[in-house]
Amino acid sequence: QVQLVESGGGLVKPGGSLRLSCAASGFTFSDYCMSWIRQAPGKGLEWVSYICYTASSVYSTDSVKGRFTLSRDNAKNSLYLQMNGLRADDTAVYYCARGAPPYSSLVGDYWGQGTLVTVSS
């Protein structure tokens, strides 16, 4: 069965860095685009970043451009989010979610349990 397991969250000071990981299993990871989606405490959902098959196929929302870097290691079935220059408004639960398979634009059919990032002094 498809599983996505996030890790790497925690408490960090403003301006600090964290690296989130998402370990995928139960499907051919290299075939799928992958995403990070976040949810601030008590708030709605925000699609943060999306990566497909190559490093050139990476999309990020404006609020994280230049600070967050999305990457993947297909050999390790893993997705990463390097977060630098963290701000208080980056505080959220970060979810890893499966994106589109080949020749499809269907996204978000599987989600992980989320990892909490808290930015506070």
Place this chain on the structure above:
Amino acid sequence: DVVMTQSPLSLPVTLGQPASISCRSSQSLVYSDGNTYLNWFQQRPGQSPRRLIYKVSDRDSGVPDRFSGSGSGTDFTLKISRVEAEDVGVYYCMQNTHWPYTFGQGTKLEIK
């Protein structure tokens, strides 16, 4: 960015009664391939979101048939024919026609 506007934001419903949530987008969600990439997600308390509906009206595997989606262009609706206790949670519409993908604000469904 495409703005997704849901209504109502709070939806108290009696068990066994129908419920309906509206979602409007600030621009057409018809993609160049002719498909409309409008999704509905359910987030139960303390859980991760779960996709219920994709491409406006296609139900995901395992989703009860009391959930249905409809609409076109910029106006979409999620309907629950008979609300059950397990349907309590927040419902989000989401478009993945235009980047950045965007969600509605969420509609909190509760039992009266």
